Amino acid sequence: MRKLYVGILITLMVFVAGCISSGGTTSTTTTTPNLPFTAEDIENAVKSLKSYEYTMKVDSYNGTRLVAQLVTSGVIDFENEMKSTVTISNGTLMGPLYYKTYYYTTPKGYATLTDRNGTIVWEATCYGPNEGPNLTTSILDNVWKVLTLPEVRVEGEGDYYVIYANVTGGTFEVGMENTNVYSTKIEIKLTKDLIPIEVKQTAYYTKGDEKWVDVITIEIKNINSAKVEPPSELVQYLKEQGIDLDELLARC
Incomplete structure (x- = not known):
């Protein structure tokens, strides 16, 4: 088979x-x-x-009942080695659940924020020597x-x-x-x-x-004309913590 x-x-x-x-x-x-x-x-x-913007939506039905949904919006710029994505998913099969992720990367470092049912975790990291964002895999591969x-x-x-x-x-x-x-x-x-x-x-x-x-x-x-910007939710959350995202990644 x-x-x-x-x-x-x-x-x-x-x-x-x-x-x-x-x-x-x-x-x-x-x-x-x-x-x-x-x-x-x-x-x-x-x-x-060279660049593009995309939206992917996945609806999962158990029979005829919509029980889970995932929406990802992203912008990728291969030439400038930058990428930004927002992913929001929710489900009702085992009770109401939601999951949100916000991601932004530059050639030198990245920041990400995850909100899982109200539990928020964020991190920012600089790439090491000979490292950088992985843009070799995208939604259009294969x-x-x-x-x-x-x-x-x-x-x-x-x-x-x-x-x-x-x-x-x-x-x-x-x-x-x-x-x-x-x-x-x-x-x-x-x-x-x-x-x-x-x-x-x-x-x-x-x-x-x-x-x-x-x-x-x-x-x-926006094929070959897409512009990468950090997710506003990520920028705003860090701002509330007294952190400027641009300044943070500029230190890398």
Whole structure:
């Protein structure tokens, strides 16, 4: 059985592109193996990015009941080695829970704040010699892997490509537990330069006798023009402690 990584992990492999579009609103469709580009073309397009802003939302349903949600907003600047993210998650399956993290890094150091159900912890650290922020892994890595899925369908819609893929069966691992996936639907929108700008993925799976659905949506914007700023919540919290974030990291 094919092993699939569903939930947040599967978002790292659900981008790809391609098709030949006609003018106007007319669309054309191409299926594998006739895509007019290669996996390497997609990989190189993503590697060429200098900066971008993104939002990722994950909704988890137990049956039809929404029991957990995660939203991450981030800005990444590869050229200046800077990154800022805000992640907020909450769940109701085992009672009301929430988790918030705020992260900001410069080439010389980083600061982070975590709020777990009202318990707040923060830290700031300078990078040591030959160290620095890890920007080699981002939400767009491995997007080319969707090309390995069977029966990928691509439609040209105006100035964009839209890719559709359906996968049946598979498993993914959480600790020592295997979870059975019985269907995954993927829809990706790309520019004609093969840059993904929208993704929607729906995974249907079972845990024990219960049916679950994860709906993942990702939006990319401000490509090559995004500006990294520290999360306002992080700046304000440190300010209340008498700490200036810019001055703190400037000491690194």
